[in-house]
Amino acid sequence: MKKKDLLIKSSIPVLLAALLLLHYAFKQPATDYEEIPLLNTDCPPGFKRNANNECIAQNLYMQYDSPNNKGVGGLQTGLPEIRDGFTPQEIDLGRYLFFDPVLSGDGTISCASCHDPGKGFSDGLATSIGANNHTLKRAAPSLWNVGYLKKLFWDGRASSLEEQMKGPLFSPEEMNNTPDNLIHTLNSIEQYKLLFAEAFPERDRNAPIKLAEVYTSVAAFQASLVSLNSKYDRYAHGYHQALNDKEIEGMNVFRSFVARCAECHTPPLFTNQQFAVIGSPEPDDLPLDPGAEIPFQDKTLRGAFKVPSLRNIEKTAPYMHSGKFKTLREVVEFYTGGRGHAVPEGEDLIIHWHIWEPELSEYELDRLVDFLKTLTDETFTPEIPQTLPSGLNPTVKP
Amino acid sequence: MKSKLTNILGAIFLLGIGVFLGRSFFSVPQEVTIPIPSTIKYRNAGTSADTLQVAAAREFNGQIIEVKDGESIQAAVSQANPGDLIRVYPGTYSENVYIDKDDISLQGIVIDGKWPTLDGKKEINDAFLYSGNGILIENFKIINYKGNGIMGQAGNNFVIRNNWIIDTGVYGIFPQYGKNGLIEHNVLSIIADAAIYVGMCDNVDVRHNEVFDSVAGIEIENSRHCLVENNYVHDNTGGLLAFITPGLPIKTTFDVIFRNNFVVNNNHENFGAPGSTVAGIPPGTGILIMAADDVIVENNIITGNNNAGITIVDLANGDPKANDPSAEGNPDRVIILDNIMFDNGKDPTGELKAIMLTQLDSKGPDIFAYGGGTGSTIRDKNKYRTFGLDDYGIPPITDTEEIQTMMTPSPVPARSVSKEQLGELTYYGVCAGCHSFGNRLIGPPTEIIQAIYHGNPQGIVNYINKPLNVREDYPEMPPQDYLPEEAKLAVAEYILSLKK
Numbered sequence: 001m002k003k004k005d006l007l008i009k010s011s012i013p014v015l016l017a018a019l020l021l022l023h024y025a026f027k028q029p030a031t032d033y034e035e036i037p038l039l040n041t042d043c044p045p046g047f048k049r050n051a052n053n054e055c056i057a058q059n060l061y062m063q064y065d066s067p068n069n070k071g072v073g074g075l076q077t078g079l080p081e082i083r084d085g086f087t088p089q090e091i092d093l094g095r096y097l098f099f100d101p102v103l104s105g106d107g108t109i110s111c112a113s114c115h116d117p118g119k120g121f122s123d124g125l126a127t128s129i130g131a132n133n134h135t136l137k138r139a140a141p142s143l144w145n146v147g148y149l150k151k152l153f154w155d156g157r158a159s160s161l162e163e164q165m166k167g168p169l170f171s172p173e174e175m176n177n178t179p180d181n182l183i184h185t186l187n188s189i190e191q192y193k194l195l196f197a198e199a200f201p202e203r204d205r206n207a208p209i210k211l212a213e214v215y216t217s218v219a220a221f222q223a224s225l226v227s228l229n230s231k232y233d234r235y236a237h238g239y240h241q242a243l244n245d246k247e248i249e250g251m252n253v254f255r256s257f258v259a260r261c262a263e264c265h266t267p268p269l270f271t272n273q274q275f276a277v278i279g280s281p282e283p284d285d286l287p288l289d290p291g292a293e294i295p296f297q298d299k300t301l302r303g304a305f306k307v308p309s310l311r312n313i314e315k316t317a318p319y320m321h322s323g324k325f326k327t328l329r330e331v332v333e334f335y336t337g338g339r340g341h342a343v344p345e346g347e348d349l350i351i352h353w354h355i356w357e358p359e360l361s362e363y364e365l366d367r368l369v370d371f372l373k374t375l376t377d378e379t380f381t382p383e384i385p386q387t388l389p390s391g392l393n394p395t396v397k398p
Numbered sequence: 399m400k401s402k403l404t405n406i407l408g409a410i411f412l413l414g415i416g417v418f419l420g421r422s423f424f425s426v427p428q429e430v431t432i433p434i435p436s437t438i439k440y441r442n443a444g445t446s447a448d449t450l451q452v453a454a455a456r457e458f459n460g461q462i463i464e465v466k467d468g469e470s471i472q473a474a475v476s477q478a479n480p481g482d483l484i485r486v487y488p489g490t491y492s493e494n495v496y497i498d499k500d501d502i503s504l505q506g507i508v509i510d511g512k513w514p515t516l517d518g519k520k521e522i523n524d525a526f527l528y529s530g531n532g533i534l535i536e537n538f539k540i541i542n543y544k545g546n547g548i549m550g551q552a553g554n555n556f557v558i559r560n561n562w563i564i565d566t567g568v569y570g571i572f573p574q575y576g577k578n579g580l581i582e583h584n585v586l587s588i589i590a591d592a593a594i595y596v597g598m599c600d601n602v603d604v605r606h607n608e609v610f611d612s613v614a615g616i617e618i619e620n621s622r623h624c625l626v627e628n629n630y631v632h633d634n635t636g637g638l639l640a641f642i643t644p645g646l647p648i649k650t651t652f653d654v655i656f657r658n659n660f661v662v663n664n665n666h667e668n669f670g671a672p673g674s675t676v677a678g679i680p681p682g683t684g685i686l687i688m689a690a691d692d693v694i695v696e697n698n699i700i701t702g703n704n705n706a707g708i709t710i711v712d713l714a715n716g717d718p719k720a721n722d723p724s725a726e727g728n729p730d731r732v733i734i735l736d737n738i739m740f741d742n743g744k745d746p747t748g749e750l751k752a753i754m755l756t757q758l759d760s761k762g763p764d765i766f767a768y769g770g771g772t773g774s775t776i777r778d779k780n781k782y783r784t785f786g787l788d789d790y791g792i793p794p795i796t797d798t799e800e801i802q803t804m805m806t807p808s809p810v811p812a813r814s815v816s817k818e819q820l821g822e823l824t825y826y827g828v829c830a831g832c833h834s835f836g837n838r839l840i841g842p843p844t845e846i847i848q849a850i851y852h853g854n855p856q857g858i859v860n861y862i863n864k865p866l867n868v869r870e871d872y873p874e875m876p877p878q879d880y881l882p883e884e885a886k887l888a889v890a891e892y893i894l895s896l897k898k
Contacts, residue, residue: 042837045830048822058826060885065813067552067598070647073575074529074552075498229828239880240476240498252496256523257545257568272647300719339673350719352645353673379831 039198040092045380046226047084054085057147059228060237061268071148072266075236079228079268083147083161086220089199094221095382096195097214102185102390103169105131105176110395111168111218114140117381118396120315121225126283126323130168131176137289139323144312147223150273154321156306157295161219162212183211191389221382227311228268230377236268243374250371253364259335260354261368270310270375276352277304280320280334281342288344289321303349314373332368336360458483460501471495471504471516478502480530486538488512492519497528500812506537506561513562518543525566528553531812536560546572547586550579554810559583568671569595570612573602575648578806582606590669591676592617592639596624598648601806604629613670614639614679615661618690620648625804627657636679637664637703641688643675644713644722651690655798656698661685663702665745675717680705680747682762688716689727696735696798700742705750706762707742707782708734712769715749728770733793735777739764743783754785817884821892824885828878835898841875848894858890 043055050056064078071080086094097103101110114128115121121143123129128140138154146152151159158164168174169182186192186209197205200213232251234242243251255262266272275292282288292301305321319325325334334342336358340351360368384398460481463474467489474484480501487507491514495504504526506514516525516538523545526535531554539562540547547566548558550573557579563570563586570586570593573579579596582605586593589612596602599621608630609615615631617639618624624640631637638661640654661684670677679686682705687693689712700707713727743762746754750762767774767786775793776784815823832840833847851857863886867874881889 042834045832046827047830048826058823058830060823060827062823062827063813063815063820067575067577067600068648072647074550076529077552077575229831234880235498237880237885238499238882242880248496252494252527253523255527255551256494257549257572258523262551266647274645274647276645296723298723351673353643353675356671356673 037089037198038195039089041088043088044091044224044382046228047224049088053087055088055091055224057082057084057226059226060233061228071269072272074267077268080148080150080273082226083219083223086216086223087199089201090217090220091224092221093195093199094217094219094224096385096389097218098221099385099394099396100388100390101392101395102189102388103175103177103182105178105181107390107392108395109175111165112384113395114168115143116396117378117384120144120312120378122316124317126318128174130174131172134173136173137286138321139318141308142312142316143222143225144227145269145309146225148269149271149309151306154305154308155292155295156275157292161222162215165215165218179211182214183209186214189390195389225382226380227377229379230311231374232371233268233377235374243371246367246370247374249364250367250369251374253360253368254371258358259360259364259368260356260358261335263354264307264352265310271307274307275301275304276307276354277302277349278335278355279303279340279343279349279351281324282322283324286322288347291321300350303343303347310372311375312378314376315378328369328372329365332360332365332372336365460503465491465514467491475499475502475504480532486514488514490515490517492517492522494518494522494524495526497526497530497533500530501532502528502530503534504536504538505534506539508537513537513539515539515541516543517541518566520544523567524549527551528556531555532809533557538562540564540566540570543567546570548572550574550576552576554578556580561585563593564588569593570609571595572597573599575599577601578810579603580605580805584608587611589613590671591674592619593634595619596621598646599624601804603627603803603805608632610634611666613666613668614676615664617641617676618651618654619643620646620651621654622650623653623804625655625657625801626659627655629659630662631659632662632664633666634664635666635668635670635681636676636683636686637661637700638685639676639679639688640690640693641675641686641716642690642713642725642727644717644725644727649722649725652692653804654690654692655694655696655801655804656685657694657696657798659698661698661700661703661707665702665704678717680750682706682743682745682747683709684742685709686716687711687729687732689713689725689729690732691726691730692732693729694733694735694795694798695737696733698737700737700739700764702741703743704745704762705743705747706766707737707739707764708766709750710765710767710771710774710786712771715769728772730771730773732771732774733795734765734775734790735793735795735797739782757785817888818892820885821888821890824881824889825892825896828881829889829893832875835896841872842869844893844896845898848896851890851894853894855887855890855894858893859886862886862890 043049047055048058061079064076066078067073098111101107114123122140128136130136152164169177196209231242253259264272264276290302292304319331325331338357339355343349463484465471465474465486471491472493472495475497483503485505488509520542525540525543526548529551533553534557535548537560541564543566545567547563547570550556552575554577556576558571559582561584565588568591570589572595574597577600579602585608587610592614593609593612594616596618601623604616604626606628610633613635615634615637616626638656642651664684665682668681682703684700684703684707687710710729710732742764746762763785764782765784774790776790777793833844835844862878865875
């Protein structure tokens with residue numbers, strides 16, 4: 001017993017010495033405290049974080065090929081290329097900015113004012129309302145799956161999200177801000193300075209916020225808005241019970257060459273991302289919107305608009321570029337009204353060849369609406385921040 | 399003697415009646431087609447250049463499902479699994495058949511001249527719609543539909559043959575977004591746009607078909623690597639077409655061979671729908687090449703087409719209304735080899751007529767080229783009456799003998815992902831909406847699920863098939879039973895292997 005005690009007692013200082021040695025040998029450079037990240041370090045759903053801290057899109061459509069890599073085809077076709085590779089921090093910072101009215105000139109309008117997640121990332125209005133209650137000329141397009149789009153705005157005049165957002169941010173009729181004022185405002189908010197420093201760790205953390213960082217963050221957030229898990233998608237991936245008989249009938253009308261919906265609203269994104277002149281009417285008293293004719297300075301594009309995706313279309317009434325139609329039923333009826341039937345007198349539009357006289361029956365129109373409602377999926381809706389770095393109140397309610 | 403003769407005659411008579419009755423009552427007409435889906439055969443293009451030999455690409459081990467008059471073809475399709483063969487007996491089937499599965503073969507059985515007939519009664523949109531790969535549709539008579547006889551959307555490795563298609567609306571046979579297909583031995587007529595329309599496809603052979611009384615006979619549009627051979631194309635508004643339609647997402651047409659076809663008397667009045675691209679085709683158009691590149695016209699018999707035998711035109715002149723800055727509108731490097739051409743241009747119309755009148759010619763030419771385009775060539779130009787071919791040189795080739803087919807040497811493989819990839823795609827594409835590794839979202843963190851189901855992926859599969867709410871502080875999970883079986887197990891295993 002004594003021998004054992006002695007052994008234990010004598011081993012204590014040895015152990016202590018060893019611990020001390022270990023402590024000094026592996027001592028870390030001095031850090032005062034472990035910083036708690038302010039921004040989300042995980043990618044949003046639909047994205048996987050890779051070793052470079054980039055969020056890479058992941059979805060079941062990545063099992064499939066896409067003809068000529070255009071992302072258009074049939075049920076089991078791959079999607080077009082998406083804007084991904086943003087960091088979780090950029091995306092999360094973009095989320096704060098997106099909901100923060102501090103981005104507008106007078107601090108009353110945020111991106112979410114017209115792109116409200118509760119309204120399919122649109123606003124439920126025929127045409128949106130901008131600064132000083134100014135009524136705009138076009139409807140707010142949904143932002144679901146916007147990361148897949150190659151052209152933005154109804155008239156396709158922007159080719160990147162970064163380029164696009166300068167439109168509303170700095171238009172006197174929309175958010176009515178200026179680049180100088182925006183960057184000055186953000187740099188005066190301590191919380192944003194911390195968040196930007198965290199989202200852009202490569203730069204000096206005390207450097208001022210740059211406009212490009214604002215654009216990157218908001219684009220990162222917008223490109224993370226993915227909706228690919230609708231009832232339709234379940235059918236497409238092979239679970240045919242996902243749609244009922246009426247919805248399948250609707251799908252078959254949708255893709256038949258009589259109605260021809262799928263020729264432009266081509267799966268899997270339900271847009272072929274082309275321009276089309278369909279001759280849809282303006283709301284009362286509004287003149288014809290020349291659409292893509294203006295930015296492209298091309299007469300043949302008079303009245304042309306980018307084909308919008310139909311995903312979550314159920315959520316974004318009223319419809320068309322200026323909200324002429326209140327319901328999906330009215331929309332589908334438009335297409336069977338005859339080629340150019342709503343074109344104003346004196347206008348000679350080059351109506352798209354797929355607009356014809358399909359003579360769809362009332363029954364078929366109802367089925368089309370049934371099918372369109374199977375394209376709804378909001379499972380990846382992002383969280384609306386409870387409080388904003390600016391201290392302002394979010395413009396939309398969670 | 400007399401009675402013996404009567405007896406013999408009577409016996410023969412009775413025997414005759416017996417044979418007649420026996421045949422009528424006891425013999426069911428037999429079909430002798432060997433019930434093997436032809437999609438499993440594959441042309442051995444790789445073995446030697448001068449053979450069209452076919453070989454079985456794999457064994458047939460599917461089920462055979464029979465459909466008889468009064469039954470539904472769609473019901474059989476719904477019941478079928480990939481690899482199955484559906485055999486349809488003579489009868490009238492008024493339905494829209496849609497095939498959203500891979501490797502389904504639909505084989506009509508023609509007995510005693512009676513066809514299995516799909517009749518749309520001018521009420522139903524399409525006879526066959528398919529989106530799967532490896533679809534075979536053969537031996538059907540298809541009449542009176544409003545949209546299409548057979549329409550494919552993004553199905554590869556298709557075979558459409560031996561069908562008899564009359565008045566099925568806009569198109570007769572229309573594969574769209576497909577790679578590697580064969581359209582052969584079909585007879586089509588009275589189609590308001592193209593009888594055979596290969597749209598935004600690659601590697602398609604169109605062989606041995608007869609197309610007539612339609613607006614466009616065979617149209618290769620925004621497609622690449624197509625062989626159009628041995629077809630009888632007559633009495634349409636336009637016979638053979640290779641062109642680019644602007645405004646489509648896939649914007650090129652090139653590498654097309656028109657070879658050994660009869661392109662005869664394509665003078666039908668144009669009854670295309672107003673606004674359609676083909677509505678602008680002048681009657682009397684034999685072959686039309688608009689904006690397509692690298693088209694070879696070889697060994698065709700092109701006669702009696704009243705506007706022009708071959709028209710080569712750019713988009714700006716051919717379809718001036720539609721504009722697509724991202725489509726290149728000039729037909730470049732067209733090659734015209736030996737062809738037999740006479741009697742074309744007897745009654746020219748429209749712009750061509752006006753242009754020919756400036757040449758003091760009241761007839762249309764055999765070959766008419768107008769607008770942009772470079773590098774085009776022609777063999778023995780002096781044989782034909784031509785317009786606009788001044789800059790056509792000598793072709794770099796004399797024939798295309800070495801090209802037997804444009805189909806791919808073996809079927810386009812289905813894109814497959816590994817089990818791990820499928821698990822990953824499913825986890826991030828579906829599950830991540832509610833589960834994150836270390837945080838509570840809508841559902842519990844993935845690391846907690848890992849702890850519960852350690853070594854038990856089947857437990858996760860069972861749960862996602864039929865969730866059972868065990869946590870009061872969490873909402874009940876909706877069943878994810880719609881996921882394919884392999885995806886369920888793959889994602890379960892992926893979840894258990896996931897590290898932060």
